[in-house]
Amino acid sequence: MDGKHMQIGEVAARTELSLRTIRHYEETGLVTPSARSQGGFRLYTENDVARLMVIRRMKPLGFTLDQMRDLLDATDRLDAGPGLDATEREALLERVRAYEQAAAEQVDKLRTQLSRAEDFAATLRARLPEHAPPSH
Secondary structure, rough: OOOOOOEEHHHHHOOOOHHHHHHHHHOOOOOEEEEEEEEOEEEEEHHEEEEEEHHHHHHOOOOOOHHHHHHHHHHHHHHHHHOOOHHHHHHHHHHHHHHHHHHHHHHHHHHHHHHHHHHHHHHHHOOOOOOOOOOO
């Protein structure tokens, strides 16, 4: 990382999260800005953006804030690395595996929902006269 700091507006644009959401994640302890400017503005790094992207990807899969916090803790500790003994490392990896499995299961459920929604939309389309233009 080049140590470049970004203000919250740039982070919001890059993550497609609202300022309010980013501040909420700070208040809940999920993502703390890496620094503050002399004027008190929140300053974020690429690592902070990466954390926000993990959260953004977990949210639609139904993970709770506590689960997000737990996964981020596990990955932070794995990334910190060399001081971990083999048992602790394996326990952390097992936590990450459990989240991966839960995410995969949720993706399968969403695929099923999407397929049903597509079938429903096709059923409705089939009932419309062919000469009628779509109204979307």
